[in-house]
Amino acid sequence: MAKVLMKGNEAVAKAAIEAGCKYFFGYPITPQNEIPEYMAREMPKVGGVFLQAESEVAAINMVYGAAGAGARVMTSSSSPGIALKQEGISYIAGAELPAVIVNMMRGGPGLGGIQPSQADYFMSTRGGGNGDYRHIVYAPATIQEAVDMTMEAFEVADYYRMPVMVVGDGMIGQMMEPVEFNPPAKRELQEKTWASVGTKGLRKPNVINSLYLEAQELEDHNIRLEKKYEEIIEKEARWENYKIEDADIILVAYGTTARIAKNAAEDLRKEGIKAGVIRPMTLWPFPNKAFENLNCKALLTVEMSMGQMIEDVKTAVEFKLPVHFVGRVGGMIPEPVMIVDKAREIMGGVR
Known part of the structure; x- marks a missing residue:
């Protein structure tokens, strides 16, 4: 068709x-x-x-x-x-x-x-x-x-x-x-x-x-x-993995925010910070299996909210990894640069 x-x-x-x-x-x-x-x-x-x-x-x-x-x-x-x-x-x-x-x-x-x-x-x-x-x-x-x-x-x-x-x-x-x-x-x-x-x-x-x-x-x-x-x-439960195999930091985002997160992951890799994305495609059931056996150092949830999905991410990793948040609210849309800045801060990177 x-x-x-x-x-x-x-x-x-x-x-x-x-x-x-x-x-x-x-x-x-x-x-x-x-x-x-x-x-x-x-x-x-x-x-x-x-x-x-x-x-x-x-x-x-x-x-x-x-x-x-x-x-x-x-x-x-x-x-x-x-x-x-x-x-x-x-x-x-x-x-x-x-x-x-x-x-x-x-x-x-x-x-x-x-x-x-x-x-x-x-x-x-x-x-x-x-x-x-x-x-x-x-x-x-x-x-x-x-x-x-x-x-x-x-x-x-x-x-x-x-x-x-x-x-x-x-x-x-x-x-x-x-x-x-x-x-x-x-x-x-x-x-x-x-x-x-x-x-x-x-x-x-x-x-x-x-x-x-x-x-x-x-x-x-x-x-x-x-x-x-x-x-x-x-x-x-459904999800998408994007370049998480060697990632030191994994961005977690859903919907159109995940598209922005993928761009941020690419920008981070250009800086030498290995980043990937896990994109939940079902919010319930939340894809807990996507977070099993991760080798990253930290996760960063990216949302157009004050940070609601972060609770499910913390539970999915059984609180064994640090989980951070970055987002915009009120109709404001996160930009790749703010995600990159937050990820850089988490990983201890500088420009």
Whole structure:
């Protein structure tokens, strides 16, 4: 298939339709507005439904309903909107329903600004709703990856019966790159016998619910969910290594920040400082295996936040290596020079 130049948000929307998404419920917020705009125009052409809800809370509950009927469904928003959806995401996870949620992150806290950010790491990976639940979080670094991960998210959501989130900073949504739309690897999906689609008098009604009044029953439910999460940790963690074999310092970054970190690593090598990059492609499950048996002297996390991923990096190296942080916030983007300066300082180098 020939590549086509597309804006990130529109490419994500097209990828969802290509993956079989038939329902989209959302609400406008910068910098992801092109997703619902594209869906409003294109979804009816494939027999799908686009609906602009009256709020983000309404949108996620509509997703809950469509997912309960077994449909492939998606919503998208940006940081404050995703925060409003957290209760619904917890309900969807508790009811074991497949759904895809896209977050084009912007600066916060509160309404913050409309510029790109990665400050939703905690909210995305820890679960902003109540209870013991998890959902897979993909972090694309290019628009092509955003396309591929969005398409894969629908397969994975159906396979594990759980919500899946795709997070990108606002740059992923707004910049343009050439992309192609190749079908994802198909998973062996079970028939959705659990869906609430009407009985036709042939079976007992299915009940979509996350309420367990008996404590033992709820504990059993949580333990079963945890076993599923353990399987996901083992099978679904993804990452990229870049020149880490001989690295004395390893930069850890995800999304578009990882592209900047790779440039910084090259600049450091020109100075004689051996640098590499580990790029988590799933934020949950976090790729702990990527940090086993490292021979570097230190790690430096690079983020568009005040340093949220650093906690996972420290845990992944079991606190056996020093882990440092450098970043920008509020919509400011780290530049290679500031990463180089910080790495030079850590390694004791001078110009």
